[in-house]
Amino acid sequence: MADAAVLEQLASQLECEHSLKDLHGSPRIVAAPRSVSDVASCVRAAGSLGCSVSVVGGNHSGYGGLGDLVLEMEHHFNAIVADSAAGRVRTEAGVKLKSLAAKAAEAELAVPLGTAPTVGVGLILQGGVGHSTRRLGLALDAIHSLQLVTAAGDVLSLGCDSSDEEHKDLFWALCGCGPNFGVVTSFELNASKLQSCRQTRQVFHVPSDRTACEVAPAVRAYMLRSQSLPRDCCSDCCLYMADDPAEPGMRVGIYDFNFGCDVPPVDAAGAKLVVEQVDHGLGPIQLMETEPYLCEQPFGVAHRGFGSSRRFFTRALFFARDAEIGEMLVESLSKAPSRHCYFHFQHMGGAVADGSTGSSAFLARDAEWSLVITGSWAEDEGDCTPWVRDVVKLLLPLALGCYATDLGAQDVEMAGQTFGRNAERLLALKQKWDPNNMFRHGFPLSQLGKAA
Ligand SMILES: Cc1cc2nc3c(=O)[nH]c(=O)nc-3n(C[C@H](O)[C@H](O)[C@H](O)COP(=O)(O)OP(=O)(O)OC[C@H]3O[C@@H](n4cnc5c(N)ncnc54)[C@H](O)[C@@H]3O)c2cc1C
Structure with a gap:
């Protein structure tokens, strides 16, 4: 962290709009560049004083606001x-x-x-x-x-x-x-x-007395069906606890996003269907606004709860088709400290494998799913972060790797499982293009070098 005198000096060198703010518990200079040359002069000024820089895009990771100099792009970079x-x-x-x-x-x-x-x-x-x-x-x-x-x-x-x-x-x-x-x-x-989408939402309920033996087969059936689908259909799955105290148990939500192909019926290994909805002709905006899992939760429980008092902690792992994780997920969810923790299989496969690791640093080309592990808790519930971290530890040996997006300085172990054989090349490039580690607040690339 830069001290107050350095921040003051930095502020005096910036030509674009900026202010000193207390962000994430420390003072930082927050700037709103108007042009590419503003960005360049901000970065040069920070570099000359040994300050770090972070960038706020959509502000969903929390890392964009951690630099000595924070560049907020939303004000003037909207074309x-x-x-x-x-x-x-x-x-x-x-x-x-x-x-x-x-x-x-x-x-x-x-x-x-x-x-x-x-x-x-x-x-x-x-x-x-x-x-x-x-x-x-x-x-x-x-x-x-x-x-x-x-x-x-x-x-x-x-x-x-x-x-x-x-x-x-x-x-x-x-x-x-x-x-x-x-x-x-x-x-x-x-x-x-552009192609329109048919969204099919089917939710299955398993009462709590039969949870482990009936939910795991339903998750396995989802995994088998989804990997058999044509590229024009993506099938996500959420595993979560029912929110209704009168009917406790687990829910398996299976959501097809079909862009025009024939698909087999959903198999939930005998679990009871409680919700079924089909919407035709959806465009990308409607799809974003009707994310099925979120629609099933009371307002403020899932991520749209940014405006609520709930807290969230998320990490994601990539899995190949043959991953045997159904039972582990069910058992882990039954031990979660809040009933609003959940797992989300985001369906990948298809065209992901067409991209070569030669064209980008992204490694998990064989992934069939990104499994998003979310802890969600209210102030009066226990912190779910340790639960998410324990689940990651349990599942990591079976995963292809970790998704970089959520990782920061406290995630060096997961970061070591993100870029695999590409890590060495990335480190060499980091040394060349950012030798003073000015951009250090998101994925902890330079710490991988130290760990090695
Ligand atoms: C509610 C929610 C839903 C999500 N849904 C999905 C999903 O469907 N699919 C998926 O793949 N991921 C998803 N994610 C994960 C998401 O991809 C990451 O959180 C991502 O980092 C968010 O980017 P951002 O620009 O919103 O966040 P920010 O926090 O602003 O930025 C993320 C990182 O990128 C850096 N950055 C931002 N802009 C720039 C720039 N212009 N130049 C250089 N660096 C920059 C920041 O400094 C920071 O390190 C979701 C996350 C949340 C919280």
Whole structure:
């Protein structure tokens, strides 16, 4: 952390709008750059004083606000241009997924993104799993080019077809481990033709006296069916406790997002169907607004509870098709300290495997699911963070690896399981492009070097 005198000096060097704020328990300079050259001069000023820099995109990770200098992109980096003839969408770095999807849809285009409307471009730089992932790949697979301000304050245009080997390498690193390498000010994303979606929501209930023996087969049946589906259908699953004290037990929600193919019926191994809803003709915005699991929870319980007093802690692991985790999940959930902890299988597979690890630093190309493990608790309940960490420890030996997006300085062990054989190349690139570790507040790349 920079001391008060250094922060004062830093503030005196900034030309764009900025203020001294207490964020996450410490004073920081929070700036709202108006232009790419503002970003570059902010980064140069921070570098000259040995200050760290972090960037706030959609502010969903909590790491964007940890730098001595915090760059808030949402104020002035909001332009989006969708070009249907070129099949591309250009977006600036302060944009949220909902606006991006909406602008693309106006031009009859679709970009693979995540499922939550308020998430920002931190998702694109580190992965990006959503309902179109099986058809179109990860969000980072759609990056055609981007503009970067490096730790030295240089502005670079980088793309998948860069002829300069140094730039090609840096582009590779940005696609998966982006926040460690600078400030991305804009992206050009490859887009596909927009297709509407049929969403089928089926929820199965298993009473608490029969939980372990009946829920695990239902989870296994979900895993078998989902991996057999064509690319045009993605099937997610949430495993959670019923919220109704009159009818305690576990619920298995199975949610198909079908973009136009024939699929087999859902198999829940005999569990009782309690909710069934089919919606036709949904566009990307409606899909973001009707995320099925969230719709099943009382207001404020799931992540839309950002406005509520609940707290959340999330980590995600990638699993291959043959992962045998059904029973472990059921047992772990039955021991969760809050009945609002849950597991979410985000369906991957399909086009994810088409992207090579040569084109991006993202490693888990064989993943069939990203399993999101969420602890959610109210002030008067116990902290669920240790539960999430215990579940991660239990499942990690069976996983392909960890998802980078949620990881920070306290996650060095998980971080060591994220980039696998790519970690060494990333570390060498970090040394080259950010030798003073100016961008150090998200994924703890440089700590992997120390651990090794
Ligand atoms: C409610 C919720 C729903 C989610 N849903 C999904 C989902 O469906 N699919 C999925 O794959 N993930 C999902 N995630 C995880 C999400 O991808 C990560 O939390 C991601 O880091 C959020 O990006 P952000 O821009 O919103 O957050 P921020 O906290 O603003 O940024 C995340 C990281 O990226 C860095 N960063 C942001 N912008 C830039 C930039 N322009 N240049 C360089 N670095 C930058 C930040 O410094 C920070 O380290 C979800 C998370 C939440 C909380």
